[in-house]
Amino acid sequence: MSEIAIQNIIKPENLVYQKSRLMTEKPLSYCPGCGHGTAHRLIMEVIDELGKENDTIGVAPVGCSVLAYEFMDIDMQEAAHGRAPALATAIKRLWPDKVVFTYQGDGDLAAIGTAETIHACNRGEKIVIVFVNNGIYGMTGGQMAPTTLEGMKTSTSPYGRDVALMGNPLKITELVAQLPGTYYVTRQSVHNPGAVRKAKKAIKKAFQNQIDNAPGLSFIEIVSNCNSGWKMTPVDANNWMVDNMFPYYPIGDIKVDGELIK
Amino acid sequence: MGELRLMKGNEALAEAMIRAGADGYFGYPITPQSEVIEYLTAAKPHESTGMVVLQAESEVASINMLYGGGATGKKVCTSSSSPGISLMQEGLSYIAGAEIPVVVVNVVRGGPGLGDIQPSQSDYFQSTKGGGHGDYRLIVLAPSSVQEMSDFVPIAFDLAFKYRNPVMIQSDGAIGQMMEKVELFEPIPRLTDKQVKDLYPWATNGKPKGGQRRIMTSLDLDPARLERHNHHLQEKYHTIDENEVRFEEFNCEDADYVIVAYGSSARISQKALQLLRAKGIKVGLLRPITLWPYPTKKIQELVKQGVKGFLSVEMSAGQMVEDVKLAVNGKVKVEFFGRVGGIIPSPEEVVDALEHKLIGE
Amino acid sequence: MTEEIIIAGFGGQGVLSMGKILAYSGIMQNQEVSWMPSYGPEMRGGTANVTVIVSDERISSPILRAYDTAIILNQQSMDKFESTVKPGGTLLYDPNGISKHPTRKDINIYKVEGAKKAAEMGNTKIFNMIVLGAYLKVKPIVKMENVVKGIKKSLPERHHRLLPLNEEAVNQGTQIVEAVNII
Numbered sequence: 001m002s003e004i005a006i007q008n009i010i011k012p013e014n015l016v017y018q019k020s021r022l023m024t025e026k027p028l029s030y031c032p033g034c035g036h037g038t039a040h041r042l043i044m045e046v047i048d049e050l051g052k053e054n055d056t057i058g059v060a061p062v063g064c065s066v067l068a069y070e071f072m073d074i075d076m077q078e079a080a081h082g083r084a085p086a087l088a089t090a091i092k093r094l095w096p097d098k099v100v101f102t103y104q105g106d107g108d109l110a111a112i113g114t115a116e117t118i119h120a121c122n123r124g125e126k127i128v129i130v131f132v133n134n135g136i137y138g139m140t141g142g143q144m145a146p147t148t149l150e151g152m153k154t155s156t157s158p159y160g161r162d163v164a165l166m167g168n169p170l171k172i173t174e175l176v177a178q179l180p181g182t183y184y185v186t187r188q189s190v191h192n193p194g195a196v197r198k199a200k201k202a203i204k205k206a207f208q209n210q211i212d213n214a215p216g217l218s219f220i221e222i223v224s225n226c227n228s229g230w231k232m233t234p235v236d237a238n239n240w241m242v243d244n245m246f247p248y249y250p251i252g253d254i255k256v257d258g259e260l261i262k
Numbered sequence: 263m264g265e266l267r268l269m270k271g272n273e274a275l276a277e278a279m280i281r282a283g284a285d286g287y288f289g290y291p292i293t294p295q296s297e298v299i300e301y302l303t304a305a306k307p308h309e310s311t312g313m314v315v316l317q318a319e320s321e322v323a324s325i326n327m328l329y330g331g332g333a334t335g336k337k338v339c340t341s342s343s344s345p346g347i348s349l350m351q352e353g354l355s356y357i358a359g360a361e362i363p364v365v366v367v368n369v370v371r372g373g374p375g376l377g378d379i380q381p382s383q384s385d386y387f388q389s390t391k392g393g394g395h396g397d398y399r400l401i402v403l404a405p406s407s408v409q410e411m412s413d414f415v416p417i418a419f420d421l422a423f424k425y426r427n428p429v430m431i432q433s434d435g436a437i438g439q440m441m442e443k444v445e446l447f448e449p450i451p452r453l454t455d456k457q458v459k460d461l462y463p464w465a466t467n468g469k470p471k472g473g474q475r476r477i478m479t480s481l482d483l484d485p486a487r488l489e490r491h492n493h494h495l496q497e498k499y500h501t502i503d504e505n506e507v508r509f510e511e512f513n514c515e516d517a518d519y520v521i522v523a524y525g526s527s528a529r530i531s532q533k534a535l536q537l538l539r540a541k542g543i544k545v546g547l548l549r550p551i552t553l554w555p556y557p558t559k560k561i562q563e564l565v566k567q568g569v570k571g572f573l574s575v576e577m578s579a580g581q582m583v584e585d586v587k588l589a590v591n592g593k594v595k596v597e598f599f600g601r602v603g604g605i606i607p608s609p610e611e612v613v614d615a616l617e618h619k620l621i622g623e
Numbered sequence: 624m625t626e627e628i629i630i631a632g633f634g635g636q637g638v639l640s641m642g643k644i645l646a647y648s649g650i651m652q653n654q655e656v657s658w659m660p661s662y663g664p665e666m667r668g669g670t671a672n673v674t675v676i677v678s679d680e681r682i683s684s685p686i687l688r689a690y691d692t693a694i695i696l697n698q699q700s701m702d703k704f705e706s707t708v709k710p711g712g713t714l715l716y717d718p719n720g721i722s723k724h725p726t727r728k729d730i731n732i733y734k735v736e737g738a739k740k741a742a743e744m745g746n747t748k749i750f751n752m753i754v755l756g757a758y759l760k761v762k763p764i765v766k767m768e769n770v771v772k773g774i775k776k777s778l779p780e781r782h783h784r785l786l787p788l789n790e791e792a793v794n795q796g797t798q799i800v801e802a803v804n805i806i
Contacts, residue, residue, distance in 0.1 A: 055468045057334065060479075069477050075466040077333050078479035079326065080356050086323040087330025091467075093314045094286050094336045095455070098468055116326070119319035268647050268656065268776070440685050441643065441658035443650050532683035608688040 020044045022053060022073045029067060031138075033234025035224030036064060038190040039132055040071050042200045043101070046207050047074065056099040057091050059084040061113075063105035064138040064226075082113025085120035088127045099210055101128040107137045110146040110172040117172065124181030124216040128206045131173065131219065134226040135245060142229035146170040149248055154229070169248060173221040177254040183216030184209055185255040189223045189246075191238045202253075216258060223249050264445045271411040271437040274444045275341065275367060276301035278415035279313075283450040284365075285336035286314040288327035290346060293379040294435040295369035298341045311452050321346035325353030325366070332362040333478035335458040335465030337419050341367035343435070344385050345376060347393075354428055355394030358495075359480030363422035365415070366400075367431040369438040372604030380604025381435035381526055386581035389430050390554040397492055399499045401429045401506065402553040404524040408442035416450060425502055426464070432553060434577065436526040436606060508551035509560055513539065517546030519620055520564055522586050523575040524550045526606060531575050534612035545616065553582070561589035571595035571620045575612055578602060595620060624654075624679050626764045627687055631672035631704055632696025637751030640777060641694075642673035644755065648765040648773035649677040657685040670699050677764055694758055696737075698722055711806065715758055725803075732804040733761050740795055749792035756796020767793070 008014060022044035028037045047056050053074060060068040062081035069076035079087045084102035092100040109117050109131050120127065136154055137143040143156040147169050151160040161169070177185040184206055188199035199222060206218035223245050227237035253261050269277070276298045279287055289299045299317060307313035318324035324340045331338035342350065347368045357364055368389065372382040389402045401421050403414045411433060418429040459467060469475045482488040510528075512535060514520060523531040528549040538545040548564065550557050561572070571594050574583035583598040590596050599615035601607040628645070632638045639660055646656040659674040674690075676682050693704045695716040701723065708714050710729045718724065719738040735757035741750040752774070759770065774789050 053469060054471050057466055057468060059330065066481065067483075069479060073469075073475055075469045075476050076478070077330060077466050078360070078477070078481055079329070080352055083322070083326035083329070083353070086318070086326035087333070089316070089323075090286060090288060090314075090327035090329075090331035090338065091334055093316060094331050094334060094338075095467055115319050116323055119323065266650060268643065268650055268658070436659065436686060439660060441646060441656075442682075442685070443656055526686070529682075530684040530686060533687075534684075536683060606686045608686070609684050610688060 020048065022048045024071055024073045026070050028071060030064065031228045033225065033227045033237065034064070035134070035190045035222060036132060038196060039130065039199070039222050039224070040068060042190070042196070042203050043103070043130060044072055044074075046200065046204045047099070049204070050207055050211060052099045052207070052211070055097070056101070057095070059087045059091070059100070059102040061102070061104040061108035063108045065103055065105060065132065066139065068103050082108050082111070083116055084108070085113065085116040085125070085127070085129065089120050089123070089125045092125055092127050096126070099207060101130060101207070103130045104132070105138070106131070106133045106135065106145045106147040110170050114172070118176065118179070121176040121217050121219065122179045122181045124183070126210055126213065127217055128210055129217065129219045130203070131221045132224050133221055133249065134224045134229070135169070136226045136229040138226045138229045142226075146172070147249075149244060171249070173219065173249075174254060176219055177260060181216050182219055182255060183214045183258050184218040186219075186253045187221040187223060187249060187251050189241070189251055191225065191241060195251075221249070223251065264447055266443060266445055268441050269408060269444050270297055270439060270441050271405075271408045271433060272297035272369065272439070273301050274408045274412040275415065275431075275433075276305070277446060278412040279339055280305060280307045280311060281447060281449040282416040282419055283311065283337060283452040284313055284339055284419070285452055286316070286327075286331050286338040287340065288316050288318050288324040288331070288338065289340045290318050290321050290324050290342065292321075292343045292346045294371055294381075294438050295341050295343050295367070297438070298367070311449070313452065321349040322353065325350035325357070328364040328366070329353055329357050329360070329362055332357065332364040333360065333465065334467040335462035337452070339365040339367070341369065343369045343371045344373050344382070347385065347388065351388070351394035354400065355396050355398060356480045357428045358394075358398035358400070359396060360478050361426040362428070362478065363419075363426050364428045365418045365422055365431065366428060367433065370432060370434040372602070378604045379435065381437075381577060381606055382602070382604050383434055383525060383527060383577040384579065384581065384602065385432065386553060386576070386578060389432050390556070390585075398495065399427070399502070399554055401425070401427055401502060401555070403429065403431050403508075404551060404553050405431060405433055405437060406525050406528045406549065408437065408440065408444045411437060412444050412446060416447065421506065423462075425498060427498070427502070432525070434526050435604070503555040506552060507555045507557050507559070509557040510549040510551060511560075512547040512549070514546035514548060514564060516544055517564075518544040518570050519573065519616060520546045520548050520569050521573050521575055521612065521616065522548045522550070522561070522582070524553060524582070527575045527577055530607055530609050531612055533609035534616070537609055537613050538616060543617075543621070550582075556585050556589070558585070558589040561586060565590055565593050569594065571597065573612075573616050573620050574598045575607065575615070576600040577606060624764065626677050626692065626762065627690050628675045628692045628694065629672060629687075629690045629704055629707065630675065630694040631670065631700030634671040636671070636696050637748065638671045638696065639673050641751040641755050642675040644770065644773045644777045645675050645677065645765070646773075647776045648769045651769035651772045651776075652765060654679060655682050657682045659685040670697065672700065672704075692758070692762060694754060696754070701725065713761060715754070715761060715800070717754060728804065729806060730804070731761075731802070731806055733757065733800050734803050735796060735800045737796065740799055741792070744792065744795065746788065749789060752789045752792035753796035753799070756793035757800035758796075759793070760797040760800050
């Protein structure tokens with residue numbers, strides 16, 4: 001590449017990508033190919049773009065993203081497993097002018113924290129919940145999650161999830177969409193540039209709802225891969241996700257402005 | 263003189279939460295303390311002081327609401343009774359680890375398990391020795407009257423914020439349900455958001471402009487750092503132990519024998535003391551007000567002063583007696599008398615126990 | 624002065640509110656008071672009782688096994704509490720519904736036909752105030768003017784039109800109490 005070409009590339013007007021301003025300098029601890037880093041970045045970009053850096057409180061879960069607070073350069077709280085919506089409820093009630101969100105995985109939100117999730121949604125807490133669903137417990141080494149698909153092998157369903165024994169994969173997002181307290185419910189993914197753009201739009205809509213004091217909770221599921229837990233290469237994991245996860249967890253809006261999408 | 267009212271302990275507690283300038287109460291109904299949330303929802307403090315009152319979906323949620331709210335620097339509290347407090351132990355451990363000021367009230371009932379709804383003191387171990395996992399301490403205040411159900415609320419908040427530590431008010435069903443005359447303290451205004459931000463720079467309520475973000479967590483995956491954090495906590499507990507012991511004593515100056523009792527048991531023992539003194543037996547009463555930190559030094563002074571024996575009177579199978587024994591360290595006789603299962607000992611039973619167990623045949 | 628009282632009867636007879644009015648009357652004349660109810664399943668439809676202490680001094684135990692006075696309004700309570708009156712103490716009861724009358728000779732026993740009087744006055748709800756009147760005739764531990772204040776404090780404002788009726792009931796009680804056994 002010629003010297004001139006390089007000079008052109010580093011000109012600010014030609015900049016196409018950079019570390020988001022509200023991501024800390026700490027290197028992400030996620031596995032290469034994991035969707036968490038992208039999801040973190042999108043939330044931080046949205047908060048930055050909405051000018052809410054100094055008015056946002058985030059709540060991190062227990063799970064792979066337990067250290068989310070290390071990467072997000074805003075005030076953060078670390079919740080006990082499953083309890084993030086309870087923390088967020090109190091923060092928002094006590095500081096109604098602040099922007100409050102939780103960031104939770106499938107085990108945190110849809111297993112141990114189901115009660116907190118359902119009731120925060122049902123009360124219509126004016127918060128944002130970002131729910132990353134990769135169908136497995138990543139941090140603890142690949143055990144079955146509430147969202148693990150039928151037949152999917154994990155370390156606690158080594159012969160595949162047998163729904164007769166282990167229950168069915170839980171579509172918690174469809175479930176919370178039924179509650180009058182949710183205002184915006186959507187399912188997104190971050191596995192290719194187009195999906196990332198759509199996911200960011202959805203995240204921005206969710207936060208904008210909260211800033212506009214919309215009457216209810218905004219809930220964003222991000223279907224993601226876990227290439228380590230699924231024991232696949234990142235590319236194979238994304239392909240497997242498209243072929244297997246998306247049919248069961250279809251991407252798109254489920255409820256917009258308080259109305260279910262038919 | 264403040265306003266005089268005839269109130270149940272639970273009602274006085276609820277009124278005191280409003281008057282103490284609490285920002286939020288998050289709770290779940292359970293007998294024998296449901297009057298607390300009933301009083302608060304009826305009083306509508308949201309319209310007067312701006313205090314938030316929310317019925318949570320469980321005690322697990324309410325303690326975690328305290329984590330979230332307390333971590334923003336707001337004054338938050340909850341109340342429950344024994345089974346509900348057991349559910350809160352996870353949250354209390356996290357709150358202690360993250361050093362979040364909160365106030366939790368336990369109106370103790372008989373256990374174990376569902377037990378019954380009658381008054382008990384069988385949660386002493388739980389509140390003073392841990393309860394949840396990890397090396398931590400709660401500051402525990404034990405009221406013994408309706409007046410103290412009110413008075414201890416602002417004290418609990420002050421201690422919680424002074425030390426960034428969870429504080430428990432450990433009452434029981436008798437004090438919660440009984441009515442007494444109570445003089446209500448003058449209302450303390452709630453802090454403004456700006457005051458909260460200025461007073462508590464550690465609080466996570468929005469990163470300061472041009473400043474550093476704050477993190478409220480009990481997690482540290484680096485063992486060396488976590489050890490340092492634990493040492494810091496232990497130093498804090500040591501400071502609390504040195505400075506915050508509270509107790510009340512009755513007729514201990516010339517006592518040959520001392521009854522040690524807190525809460526309802528102390529009230530009953532006070533009557534027993536009168537009966538024993540009438541018989542010419544020189545008995546004193548030491549009432550720990552803080553169950554942790556414990557008045558260990560006071561007990562040691564009483565031993566030096568020449569007290570021949572101690573009787574720990576509890577509505578439990580013998581929990582606080584262990585702390586009395588630790589303080590006495592074998593120097594004189596320590597005996598225990600208690601009733602369990604929600605039965606309140608009578609003053610006559612205490613008299614009998616002191617005469618037969620402590621003084622002997 | 625310290626007066627330790629147990630009031631016991633059926634739930635719905637106004638046992639707890641009688642105790643509350645007595646306690647409030649004590650507060651009105653700067654005395655220390657405690658009101659300790661039995662609570663829990665036995666509250667619901669079964670027997671109810673409350674221990675009330677009125678004293679010039681700080682009250683020690685709010686829970687007792689022996690009382691200066693027992694006010695007894697049903698048979699179960701008679702069975703349970705007759706024996707708990709201190710020797711030389713007082714037992715006041717309404718004979719309506721009592722099959723086994725008190726037999727102790729070492730205490731003062733009085734009866735008041737409260738239920739009957741309340742029916743005559745056309746309002747069964749003032750039964751407890753008639754009994755309170757009878758008690759205060761026997762043991763004038765609080766001044767009548769403070770009882771009136773106590774009733775006012777205990778009644779919700781929407782019921783304040785009933786104040787004269789309640790006062791009258793207390794007066795009636797003072798007039799119809801009868802001595803059964805005087806030591």
